[in-house]
Amino acid sequence: MCRFLAYQGEPVFLDTVVSKPCHSLIHQSMRATECKTSTNGDGFGLGWYGERPEPGIYRDLRPAWSDDNLLSICNQVRSPMFFAHVRAATGTATARANCHPFTHGRSLFMHNGQIGGFGKIRRQVEAMIPDELYMHRVGTTDSEAIFLAAMGRGARENAGEAFGSVLGEICAMMRAANINEAMRFAACFTDGETLHAFRWACDEKAPTLYWRPGHSSVQVVSEPLDESHEHWNAVPQGSMLTVRGGQVVELQAFNVTVH
C-alpha cells in the first residue's frame, strides 16, 4: 500500500498540500492511519506541471520524511496540477525506477494497490504493453505496467475505458492463473489537462480515496490531510472522478468487465 495526493486548480506552492498540513503526505510517509502499513518509506515521487508541456519529475528511493530536497522543491515550485506519492513496496525492489508517479509524454500516473500474485503473471501483463511503449518500461512494478498498457489503449483519449479494459484483462489472467489474492486499484491519471481518479477492487476492498473541493481547486488524497474528515468526500468504490479546470466535472461508475 502507498499514499498519494493530486491537486488541480489555482496554482499553489506544492508545500501547501504536500508538506505543511498537519497530516501531510510527508507525515503519512511515517504515520499513515488508514492503511495496513503505517510506514510508507520505500521511496517517493513528485510530478508537476509548469511552463513546459511535459511534467517535472522528482523521485527517490529514500523515505520522504528525511529528504531536504523534497522540502525545498515543494517550497519553491508553484503549480496548477501536481501528483505526490509515498511508497510502501509490495514485493518489488526499492528503486527510483519503481517510484510513482510514472510519466510518458505529457501524462502522469500514480497508483495505490496491487495486482495480487503479480510475479506469476508478470510477463502476460507486460505483453499488454505495445512495443513502442515497452522500451519506456524502466522499472519492474505492476503499477508501471498498468500505466503503459493503458497508454497503449488510448488512456489520453478515454481514460475510463483504457484503464477499465486493462484491469479487466488482468483480472481474467489472475483467474486463469488461480491467483486468490485481490486486485486493488486507487489511482490518478492525467493527460496534463484533465485529472481522473479511480477507486476499484475486484473484492470490493478498494484502498481509501477522498476528494475535497476548494474555492477553485480540487484535492484527491489517499487519506485526509487533517484530522477532521469534515470537508473530505469519499470516492465511492467502483467510481471514477473527473476534474477539469479546478472543478469536479463528473463522478461516474468505473466499470471493469472481466471476461
Place this chain on the structure above:
Amino acid sequence: MCRFLAYQGEPVFLDTVVSKPCHSLIHQSMRATECKTSTNGDGFGLGWYGERPEPGIYRDLRPAWSDDNLLSICNQVRSPMFFAHVRAATGTATARANCHPFTHGRSLFMHNGQIGGFGKIRRQVEAMIPDELYMHRVGTTDSEAIFLAAMGRGARENAGEAFGSVLGEICAMMRAANINEAMRFAACFTDGETLHAFRWACDEKAPTLYWRPGHSSVQVVSEPLDESHEHWNAVPQGSMLTVRGGQVVELQAFNVTVH
C-alpha cells in the same frame, strides 16, 4: 531513539540474530515496540570482527528493511563479536557518516539516546575531542562526539571511567546552558575484546536495554528479539554490563558525576 544489538561469544552467522528472529533488529527497523518512534528508518549499520584486527563496517542511509546487501552480508559473515544498529534520527541529517556503529582503530561504539539541546552546546562537546581524534570526526551526531571524546579519555583502558567522565561533563554543560531536555544513554562499546553495555539517563528515563546469556554467548539488545521477555534480563538504570569470553563478567554501577 534507535534500536541496536550486540553479540559476543561462539562465532555465529550475523543473520542468526540480526535478521532471522521474529522480532529481529531488521523487523524493529519498521516496528519497534519499546520506544516512542516505532520507525527506525534513518539508516543502519553493522560492525563485526573477523580475521583482521579492525572491525568490518557496513553502513548506509537507507532503511534496513529494504536493503538486500544487508541481508546478504548477514547471511555470509560469521563472527564472534558484532554490533548492529538501526537509526531514528534526532535532529541530525540522515547520512552514512551519522550511522552507527562508529569505529576507531579496533574499537566500536553505538548509542541509543541523545544529548538534549545538543545544537546549543555542540562546539563545547566537540572541544572534548582531542585534536588527533578530531580529524576522524566525519559526521555531526552527538553520539560520534561522545565516542571520540571517550576514546581520548582512555575508553580502551577503562570504559566506565571514560564514558562516565564524558557524560558528567556534558551534563554540566547542559545545565550551564539552561537546557531542560534530558541526556539519555544506552550504548555499547568494545575495544575488540571486552564488550561494555551502558544504561543511564540524567532523568532516570534511560532507554530500555536487555541482555540474554546463551550457552557460550551473550546478546545485548534494545528490545527482545522475540515476543517472550522470558530469557531477557533488563540492564538496570545506572549500570554497566561487562562481557568477556562470551560471558557476563560484571554488572556494576555506572557512575556519572555532574560537577
Place this chain on the structure above:
Amino acid sequence: MCRFLAYQGEPVFLDTVVSKPCHSLIHQSMRATECKTSTNGDGFGLGWYGERPEPGIYRDLRPAWSDDNLLSICNQVRSPMFFAHVRAATGTATARANCHPFTHGRSLFMHNGQIGGFGKIRRQVEAMIPDELYMHRVGTTDSEAIFLAAMGRGARENAGEAFGSVLGEICAMMRAANINEAMRFAACFTDGETLHAFRWACDEKAPTLYWRPGHSSVQVVSEPLDESHEHWNAVPQGSMLTVRGGQVVELQAFNVTVH
C-alpha cells in the same frame, strides 16, 4: 563498457586484487585505460563464495571509488572465488538492480559489452527467459537477460553451449531487426565450482580480457591490475577459458552460431 575481475584459487582477502593493486578495479572505476570510457562510475558489485552455498552479494549504484563499505568488505572477506565489477551504463538506468554480478542460486554472472540496439528487441530477448526465471528479473539490462536466458538453457551443465546458443539467437534477432550496432561480450560465469570466461563479438571487436596464473590461483580481468602487461595473457577473441581448482583447465573455441 565496464571493467571486471574474477578470482579463483587459494582463499585471499578481496582487497588483494580489488583495491590494493596500483591499477586495481577501484582505480579502474575512475581511470580505466583500455576502453572508450575511462569512467566506470555507474555503480559496482561484488559476489563472493564463503561458507554458504549461495554467494554473498554487495552492489550499489554509487561509484566504487568513494564507497567506504566496499573497502571494508574487501578488507574483511577472504574467499576462494569472487567476482567484482564496475559499471559504465550503456543506456539503462543507474540502479542497484542493474549492477553486476547477477546471481541465481549458486551461480554468478557478470558482463562487459552490450547487445547493440537492445531497446528494439528487448521483449524478444526477455522471451528467451523461462517463466520460472522471469520472476527473478529485477533490473532492465541486456546482461541480466542474457544470464537468465542462459540459466534456462543449462548454463550450469554446459556453459559454453548455453551462452553460445543464447548469443546466436540474439544475433539473429538483431539481424532481423536491422540493427547495425554490434553485439559484444566479455563475461564470467560460475556455478560456484567452475569459472568460465568468455570473449566474443559479432564484429571481432570484443572487449579486452586477460588472465594471469598464480601459484595456485587464476585471475581474469578486463585490464591488467598493474602497469606491466608481462604476466597477463590475452584471452583470444572467440574463446572460452575454463578454470577449476585454481588452474586453467581449458582454453577452447567459443562458438556462436547465428542462424
Place this chain on the structure above:
Amino acid sequence: MCRFLAYQGEPVFLDTVVSKPCHSLIHQSMRATECKTSTNGDGFGLGWYGERPEPGIYRDLRPAWSDDNLLSICNQVRSPMFFAHVRAATGTATARANCHPFTHGRSLFMHNGQIGGFGKIRRQVEAMIPDELYMHRVGTTDSEAIFLAAMGRGARENAGEAFGSVLGEICAMMRAANINEAMRFAACFTDGETLHAFRWACDEKAPTLYWRPGHSSVQVVSEPLDESHEHWNAVPQGSMLTVRGGQVVELQAFNVTVH
C-alpha cells in the same frame, strides 16, 4: 577540484546552461578539461532563486551525469539567478551535506579549490564560525566552514572584505601549522541580489574562472561551456567580479592579507 557555474540576468530555464551546451556542467562532471581530475563525480548541487526569498536547493551524492531528477528540474525551473556545482572530493566524504552550493538565509555559496592540509587545522578554521551559525554546519568540508565564517563577518554587507579576512586568517593558520600545500579559491557568493565571483590562490595557481556577458545576463564558469574560448573572459588571479542586474558592475582586486 570541482566545476561550477553561476548565472544572473534574464530568467532562463536552468537547462539552457546546466545541461544543454555541448560542454555543459553535466558534461564536465564526466569530462572536465581544465583541471587535474577530469571526473567530478562525487555529488552535485543546484541552488536557484524563484518566488520565495530563500533559494531552492537540490543536492545529491550521485554523479550528476546519471541523475534524471537533475535533468527534469533543470528543464522545469526558470530563474534569474542560480548556481550549479559538480564535486570532486578532496579528502572529505561523498555526502549530500558536503555538496555545494551551501545556503544560509537568502545567501548561496559554492567553491572550487581547497584549504591545503585542512585536517590539521580544521578545528581552528571552525572556530572562526560564530556560535549562532555553527549549528548550521551540517557537513565537514573546508568550503562550508569558509562560507559560515564569512557569513559571520558580514559577507552579505561586504563580501570582498569578509572572504578576504577569512582566507587571510586561514593562511596564517596554515603557516603556523607548517602546512606546505596551497590554499586555492575560486568561488561564487550571492546574497540573493548581487553575485560575487572570486579567483585567488596563495601560490598564484588559482583554479580557472571565466565570465561571459550576454545581452542582459552574465555567466561565471570554471571552464567554458563550449569548445571555443572566444566569448569567455578569464577572471584574473587575485580578482573579484561583481555582477548586479545581469551586468558586470565591477572587476576589482581581491586582497587577502596574511598576518
